[in-house]
Amino acid sequence: MPPPYTLATSMADTAEHSGSAPLSLGAFLASSEKRAYRRALLATRHADDALDIVQDAMMQLAHRYAQRPSSEWPMLFARIVTNGIRDWHRRQTLRRKLFFWLPAESEDDDHGSAVEQVADPRAREGLQQLANGQLLQQLQASLAQLPARQREAFELRIWEGLDVRDTASAMACSEGSVKTHLSRALHRLRADLQGYWP
Numbered sequence: 001m002p003p004p005y006t007l008a009t010s011m012a013d014t015a016e017h018s019g020s021a022p023l024s025l026g027a028f029l030a031s032s033e034k035r036a037y038r039r040a041l042l043a044t045r046h047a048d049d050a051l052d053i054v055q056d057a058m059m060q061l062a063h064r065y066a067q068r069p070s071s072e073w074p075m076l077f078a079r080i081v082t083n084g085i086r087d088w089h090r091r092q093t094l095r096r097k098l099f100f101w102l103p104a105e106s107e108d109d110d111h112g113s114a115v116e117q118v119a120d121p122r123a124r125e126g127l128q129q130l131a132n133g134q135l136l137q138q139l140q141a142s143l144a145q146l147p148a149r150q151r152e153a154f155e156l157r158i159w160e161g162l163d164v165r166d167t168a169s170a171m172a173c174s175e176g177s178v179k180t181h182l183s184r185a186l187h188r189l190r191a192d193l194q195g196y197w198p
Helices: 007-018 023-044 047-065 070-098 126-145 148-159 164-171 175-192
Strands: none
Touching: 023 047, 023 070, 023 126, 023 148, 047 070, 070 148, 070 164, 126 148, 126 175, 148 164, 148 175, 164 175
16 A cells, blocks of 8 residues: 555645645645556556655646646646656666666565455455455556556556547657557457456
């Protein structure tokens, strides 16, 4: 489970007291940060790095684009997060080249043990919760296996709800490329989730 999110709330409080940014920016960030964290976590597979990427993106949006129309914030925020993820991958590639003799960092299990993830048998819908948990785990595993551009297209179009034009702008590619990447991602995910998704 990711750490508690307080950055958006503190930004909203700051904006309220300073009058420097509209209150709706804090509301937008509060509604977007968990999805952005999920995207960054899937891309980096490291909770702390994912949280850093999202917090940096939120700060950049607040400092650089707070005065832009709120209709532009979803595309701008998605682009900033995407760029943060790409920068993280570049740094990791450079680190591996420079420090190739060091062992790979071990991943901390930020999601708890398998016992902690089992649904409460006393819950009325325990089996459904368990099935949903298994579906989510399989979906995350399948997304992690997608090529980066296909995963970005899926996350921006399906999770973030951006239209094709804004997704193309966030990904810095053509609208046709977005459609192609999304189509390939959906085809692959449908095949991977056949036993989990009705």
